Amino acid sequence: MKSLAEPKKWERYFWPILVSALFLALWHYSVIWTATRIFPSPLDVERGMAELLRENVLWGDIADSLRRVAIGFGAAVVLGIPLGLTFGWYPPVNQVVNPTMQILRPISPIAWIPVSIIFFGVGDDAAIFLIFLGAFFPIVVACVDGVSNVPSVSRRAGRNFGLAPWQLLAKVVFPAALPQIIVGLRIALGIAWLVVVAAEMIAVESGLGYLIIDSRNSGKRYDLVVAAMLLIGLIGLTLDLGFRRLERIKSVRWGFRNES
Amino acid sequence: MSLMEPFVTPAAVDTKLRVEHVNIVFDRDGKSTPVLNDISLEVGDGEFVCLLGPSGCGKSTLLSTMAGFLSPTSGEIKIDGEAVRGPDPRRIFVFQERGVFPWLTVEGNIGFGLFKLPRAERERRIAYYVKMVGLEGFERTYPPELSGGMKQRLEVARALAVNPDMLFLDEPFGALDSITRLIMRGELLRIWEAERKTVIFVTHDIDEAVQLADRVVVMSARPATIQQIVNIDIPHPRDISSPRYLELRDGIFKQIGLAHKL
């Protein structure tokens, strides 16, 4: 389209590998040239990761982070989707509740930490609450938007076939809104993953976020810090890709005509 | 039946565009799809030629290649004796109204290609073409507020404003309702007769082709070849009920293999 010819098949692997290798090389050589003793080189990071794996600490941390995300995100889904659908279905209700949501939404989950500590104390529950907060609003918003974007043609067809309101919601509106809802879920999951790391840096004593803070505080192990960061990136990416798979299921795929 | 005459270059008219044994093959991930098969064609200066064929047969691809947006896999296209190497302001491609820039007003769009002109001249030309396509009063309007037909006219005005030698039109009236289509055909002919550009027009509508063109190039389905070139020898304005018109049109129907009784 804009560039020269259509990229060939081998190019799909060649260029990414080339650029990624260049990044690694740049990183590696900047560490050498600046003769820093603290900042790790890629090799240091790799050794650090191997060390973590050997000492069996890593799996526990990963499991903890994932667990918190699962619970917090799950709660946000269970609460957020019905609420979101309701708000979208009854515009007057949305109109009443929306301003409140718009004020609460810009408040970073991190800002809720002191309050959540009051309610939940320091520990897992506080972190899960923060994740819930982070995921809740995007899910509700996605549901509201999804429902209101269902073309009235679909609703009319449903009524034409004699569907009662709740049937209409379940059999017509929900499937029609599903693509948008799923995108919202994917974004919310991404946010949940960001929040868990942040929450773990402050409010709990295990997990990947805690690993980052702890590695630095107890011994300036920046190689472990960066190793943990990369792991966070990889796991987050895996979650995201997994979700995109979901979007490809046929009964939802119609909603994503132009997704790249 | 000698109603369908074999192709003859109109005498005493310079050849504007020459297509020489053009083949186009699309290559995607190892699979090659031939789209155009050995197309050869000559178009005279000031002629109105239609490329007619079913959807997907490759006529739009041929048009894009003539305009320089695609390169032929083999063969050559020459305009004024020079090989075509890329798009050029001397030959403007008119897309369906989706080619109009939504961030510019009517005036802005028409003036788009006129950036080399001094201001006074540019404004004069814009005013002239606004009037020619009948968009007076809408100079400051933005395209989203225009109807489909108006946007199409805007695009034609924009194309004409730079005074090109050739116009390529790719099913320009396809998105319009049939009544607007009839009106637009008349408008196009009126403009063409005023400016006498060389026009190559792609359509899948047989009536449209016979109503507009000097010659109709009938193309087969993919991979496309030229089945027949029909000389439409009726002068304008054409009576679409006249026996000669019907004769020519039915001839093409038959050529394509269609019945004309539903």
Next chain:
Amino acid sequence: MNLFVWLRPVAFIGVLLSVWQIAISRHAVHLLPTPVEVVGGIADLVQHGLLLKYVVASLFRVTWGYVLAVVLAVPLGLAIGWSRRVEMAFNPVIQILRPISPLAWIPIAILWFGVGDLAAVFLIFLGCFLPLLLTAINAVQSIPAVYIDVGRNFGLRRVDLVYRVLYPAVVPQLIVGLRITLGIAWLVVVAAEMIAVNSGLGFLIIDARNAGNRYDLVVAGMVLIGIIGLLLDLGIRSLERVKSFRWSYSED
């Protein structure tokens, strides 16, 4: 008529506040403040001249980090999005960095910049950079090819093509991305301030709690964060409504 539209949501907020007030007042000793106490906290801040100071500090950091990210990420993203190969090449690196919360960069930020404003600005920059980059890449890739073809047809050279076709075509999508990213910047600044600096609304929240359990100030800080975040968002939305930006591709 306009007034009635606001009546119900405001009434709803009023109801929530009342429930909050009543629920807390039932306990003689309470940690969580009532709405009345929160307002008192805000008044307190105003009195000590801290309100303006903290708000300005937070806004200052956001502005720097955000603007820096915009200036770097938008042109870069437009350039990357222009070529399929380049986008393909950078994609893995972008995708790996994207899920890493800016806060995970804190140790590195402190290592490079020490504790202070610079570290906070860096974190905000990080939080904004990739979303903006992705928005710009996506915006370029969404330009209908026909616009580029028209530009080339009329004889535009590369530079003109960029200024007269590419840029106007991507503006609507960019503005939406700018708005969303500003929201992200606001989230990050609050978090960054809780950890790395000595002023600002995020700092207020942590400090108020640590130095004396002033939860009225904590919640006051939260409310202020919410309101300012909302105002920033509304501000950019009004930009979206400026006429010459108002067009979009869907013309129905």
